[in-house]
Amino acid sequence: MTGGWSRVRTRSNGLFRKQLTAYVAWVNSQLKKKPGAHLVEDLRHDVRDGVALIDLIEVIAGERLADTHPAPSSTAEMVENVEAVLRFMALNKVKMHHITTRDVVEGNLKAIMRLVLALAAHYKPNSVRHSAQRETAVANQNITGIAQRETAVANQNITGIAQVANVVEGNLKAIMRLVLALAAHYKPNSVRHSAQRETAVANQNITGIAQVGAVQLDLN
Numbered sequence: 001m002t003g004g005w006s007r008v009r010t011r012s013n014g015l016f017r018k019q020l021t022a023y024v025a026w027v028n029s030q031l032k033k034k035p036g037a038h039l040v041e042d043l044r045h046d047v048r049d050g051v052a053l054i055d056l057i058e059v060i061a062g063e064r065l066a067d068t069h070p071a072p073s074s075t076a077e078m079v080e081n082v083e084a085v086l087r088f089m090a091l092n093k094v095k096m097h098h099i100t101t102r103d104v105v106e107g108n109l110k111a112i113m114r115l116v117l118a119l120a121a122h123y124k125p126n127s128v129r130h131s132a133q134r135e136t137a138v139a140n141q142n143i144t145g146i147a148q149r150e151t152a153v154a155n156q157n158i159t160g161i162a163q164v165a166n167v168v169e170g171n172l173k174a175i176m177r178l179v180l181a182l183a184a185h186y187k188p189n190s191v192r193h194s195a196q197r198e199t200a201v202a203n204q205n206i207t208g209i210a211q212v213g214a215v216q217l218d219l220n
Contacts (some may be wrong), residue, residue: 016048020109023116026127030059043116044107044201050081053104053115059121078105089115094122 024043031037037055040046045052049072054065065084069077072077080103089096096118121128 008021017086020113023113027116027119028057030056030124043112044109047112048105048107049078050085050104053085054081056116056119057085060119061088063088069174085115089118092122155201 020043024040027043028039031052034055037059038046038052040052050068051070051072054068058064065088067080068084072078072081079101082101084097086101086106097111099111099115099116102108104115117128161200
């Protein structure tokens with residue numbers, strides 16, 4: 001089962017990387033509309049100073065944030081930039097999960113992605129594609145497939161265990177089938193098929209051991 005869930009995690013990580021690439025592409029598609037704006041390569045690090053977010057807001061909201069630092073030279077100035085962004089979003093009632101200035105300045109990737117998504121959903125709703133249902137369906141298919149595979153393996157294992165248990169417990173038919181299989185594989189010439197195979201199968205019992213399985217064995 002561990003292997004199955006590992007594959008689910010791997011696929012989940014792949015989807016997250018695709019989402020991250022899409023976020024970076026969207027931010028840059030907006031920043032390109034402002035001459036001189038620096039494009040983003042690493043969403044975790046390139047928005048920590050708040051400059052890219054300020055430029056993004058200017059493009060999509062058409063408003064220039066006052067009292068900000070175009071080229072912050074200290075952590076304090078980075079903090080002031082991010083605070084200006086969050087304050088603007090709060091005043092304009094941009095809906096988003098709780099995000100702190102520290103989240104952005106310290107490069108909390110998921111928090112930054114939520115912030116970008118909130119801006120996109122508020123100012124560019126048509127650019128936001130809702131894929132939650134699609135990804136959920138894919139995930140459910142993966143989980144179902146893994147569960148089916150694991151169940152099949154488990155059933156095979158249980159069947160094998162049951163067969164072994166039959167032999168260990170002295171189940172005569174199971175033992176004879178095992179002997180027959182070994183003989184047919186390693187001593188095929190010793191196996192003679194009786195012409196009355198169907199009759200032998202129907203009448204097999206403990207006293208008719210020689211005819212069990214419609215096969216007789218030469219003890220050579």
